[in-house]
Amino acid sequence: MFNNCDIAIVDVGSDMIYIKIGEIAKDNVFHIKSSAEMYYDGFMEGDWLNGDDVSRAVRCCLDKALYNFSTKLSAVYVGVPGDFARVQTRSNKLSFGCNHKINIGDINAIKEDLYPSNDGRFEVVSTHEVSYRLDGKYETLAPLNKSCFMLEVRLSFAMCKKSFCDLFKTILSDYSRKIKFVDLSTAQCLMATDKDLRIKNSAVLVDIGYLTTDIAYIKGDGLIALNTLPIGGGHIAYDLSYGLDMQYNDALSLKSTIDFNGENTLVKIGTNNGIVEEEKSYISMIASARLEEIAEEISKIIANYPIKYEKFLKIYLTGRGIADMKGVRSVMANALGRQCELIRAMYEDRNKIYLSQASIIQYVCQKDKPSKPSLINKLFG
Numbered sequence: 055m056f057n058n059c060d061i062a063i064v065d066v067g068s069d070m071i072y073i074k075i076g077e078i079a080k081d082n083v084f085h086i087k088s089s090a091e092m093y094y095d096g097f098m099e100g101d102w103l104n105g106d107d108v109s110r111a112v113r114c115c116l117d118k119a120l121y122n123f124s125t126k127l128s129a130v131y132v133g134v135p136g137d138f139a140r141v142q143t144r145s146n147k148l149s150f151g152c153n154h155k156i157n158i159g160d161i162n163a164i165k166e167d168l169y170p171s172n173d174g175r176f177e178v179v180s181t182h183e184v185s186y187r188l189d190g191k192y193e194t195l196a197p198l199n200k201s202c203f204m205l206e207v208r209l210s211f212a213m214c215k216k217s218f219c220d221l222f223k224t225i226l227s228d229y230s231r232k233i234k235f236v237d238l239s240t241a242q243c244l245m246a247t248d249k250d251l252r253i254k255n256s257a258v259l260v261d262i263g264y265l266t267t268d269i270a271y272i273k274g275d276g277l278i279a280l281n282t283l284p285i286g287g288g289h290i291a292y293d294l295s296y297g298l299d300m301q302y303n304d305a306l307s308l309k310s311t312i313d314f315n316g317e318n319t320l321v322k323i324g325t326n327n328g329i330v331e332e333e334k335s336y337i338s339m340i341a342s343a344r345l346e347e348i349a350e351e352i353s354k355i356i357a358n359y360p361i362k363y364e365k366f367l368k369i370y371l372t373g374r375g376i377a378d379m380k381g382v383r384s385v386m387a388n389a390l391g392r393q394c395e396l397i398r399a400m401y402e403d404r405n406k407i408y409l410s411q412a413s414i415i416q417y418v419c420q421k422d423k424p425s426k427p428s429l430i431n432k433l434f435g
Contacts, residue, residue, distance in 0.1 A: 059128035060087065061419065062116065063237075064134050064222075067374065067409045068286065069096040071262035072411055073119045075127075084415045089117035098265045099284045100137045112225050116296070120229075120303040125204050127128025129232035133414045134179060136239050136261070138218040140421055141280040142170040143184060147206040155239040156197045156205060164207045170205030171382070172377065174204040176213040182276035185253070195253060195274050212237035221429075239270035240277050241413035246370050246397045247272060255367055258350060261410070262373035264288045267348060269355050282356045283348065286377020290344045297340045298332055300325050314381030316336050349389030372409045 063084075065072040067145035075088040095104035101109055120127075148164050170178060185193045188202035197205060214235050226233050227289050239259070247257035256273040263286045271279040287309065295305035304325040311321075318335040369386075371394050376382045385395040397409050407415075 060123060060125070061128050061418065062130045063411060063414050064112070064116075064118070064130060064132045064226075065408070065409070065414060066133060067096070068098065068135070068137075068266045069093060069288065070374075071115045072408075073115050074407075074411060074415065075119045075123065078419055082403070082419055084419055088119045090115045092118070092221050095325055096265055097135070097137055097415040100282075104429040108221065109225050112222070116226075116229060116420070119312050127429050129227050129234060131236055131414055131418050132222050133236050133238040133241070133410060134212075134214045134218065135263075135266070136270070136280055137266055137293060138215045138237060139237055139280060140176055140213040140215075141277045142211045142213065143208055143276070143278055144168040144170060144211065145206065145208045147204060149204045150202070153203060155201045158198065160205060161198065161207075164205060165209060168207075168209050170211040170213060172213070175216055176218050177216050177235075178239050179214045179219075180212045180239060180240065182210045182212065183274055184210050184276040185274045186276060192273075193253065197409060204397065206275075208274075210240075210278060210402045212240050212277065234418050236275075236414050237412065238410055239268055239280055240272070240419045242273060242372065242409055243270050243277065243370075244273040245413040245416050246372065246409060249365075256361065256363060257367065257370065258356065259361060259370040260374065262286055262348065262371070262375040264375055264428070267352075267373070267375070269352055271295045271356075271359055271361075273361065278361060279359055282331050283346055283351050285344075285351070287373070290341050290375070291343050293340050294337065298323075300330075308337070310378040312337060312341050312379040314342070314379070314383075314385050318422060339381070344383070345385050346389045349386055365392065368395055373410055387408070 060075055060077055063074040070091055070092045070093050074086050076084050076086040077219045079085050091174040092111050093341050095107045097103060122220055145170055146164050148160060155208050171380040183195055185203055185208050187206040188200060189204055205368060219235060223233050243259045246259055252256055252272055252274055252431055256271060259270045261268040265286045265288050267283040269281045271389060291302060291306040293307045294308055316331060320331045321334050321337060323330050367388060369392050377398060383394050383396040
């Protein structure tokens with residue numbers, strides 16, 4: 055825990071760095087005081103496209119957000135993108151020999167010797183319960199005070215590349231002594247998906263970013279699979295640029311205005327060469343083709359999951375790569391052959407908050423609730 059002081063939320067996108075500065079108030083709500091965002095070269099396939107650009111972008115973005123602040127941050131929380139994350143699950147069981155009422159000691163004991171395999175390239179950033187099973191059949195996330203002969207647990211370990219952690223610890227050491235990492239995919243799933251559904255069945259969240267797409271499979275409160283694809287909304291813009299013979303930046307602006315609904319009309323597009331007109335159906339066809347390719351890859355991944363993802367279960371969609379396109383939910387639902395739910399950006403006054411940022415904020419509010427400063431903290435904090 056930390057005192058009611060300013061903290062920073064760092065969301066590392068595949069083309070932008072997003073930062074929110076604020077504090078957790080007594081109502082356990084994160085009050086945003088300042089925001090900043092900055093483009094940089096980004097990452098793909100688990101590596102930076104320009105490693106030297108990362109430090110510059112993060113520092114510049116933080117300095118911009120901290121322009122009116124004079125003290126060090128109490129803490130900095132960094133969301134770990136799927137490209138730099140790994141998930142492992144481990145199981146254990148306890149046999150009591152009689153009908154035993156589960157206590158906190160049992161819960162601690164069953165988890166005590168569970169560790170992920172690690173060759174030194176990763177750090178464990180969090181541990182989450184996938185499920186507890188009583189007598190081989192009843193599943194729950196709250197086994198305390200329930201009775202059984204045998205208790206089983208399955209834990210999910212969220213891990214981050216050590217090189218990612220070391221880099222951000224170096225970058226952020228001048229801003230705060232407390233630097234913590236949040237597994238972004240887990241945080242997003244816990245915020246966006248239905249908890250009862252996750253306990254009874256499972257849920258899949260697809261985050262389509264600028265250059266990458268993360269597919270997270272969650273059961274209970276823990277991920278059991280995490281996959282990434284080196285493809286995202288930026289590739290849709292590239293296709294538009296090639297297909298319509300326009301500059302990439304113009305195509306990127308056009309992508310944000312795509313509407314898959316309604317009748318075919320002529321769309322006026324502002325470019326460096328003036329205003330041009332294109333058929334809406336042609337623009338939609340180009341974008342749909344890339345979305346269908348993404349959906350095909352997602353379907354292959356889901357088909358290979360260790361626990362079958364039943365056809366009646368929907369897929370949650372989010373991500374800045376598709377956030378501005380109207381009708382994208384229907385296109386993806388048809389391509390996937392499943393019901394889809396689109397989780398859009400949230401708004402708070404003048405702040406536009408994507409699910410990635412909101413989920414880190416919620417995680418922080420739940421894990422580090424504010425406490426009253428002690429006398430020692432007041433004197434020496």
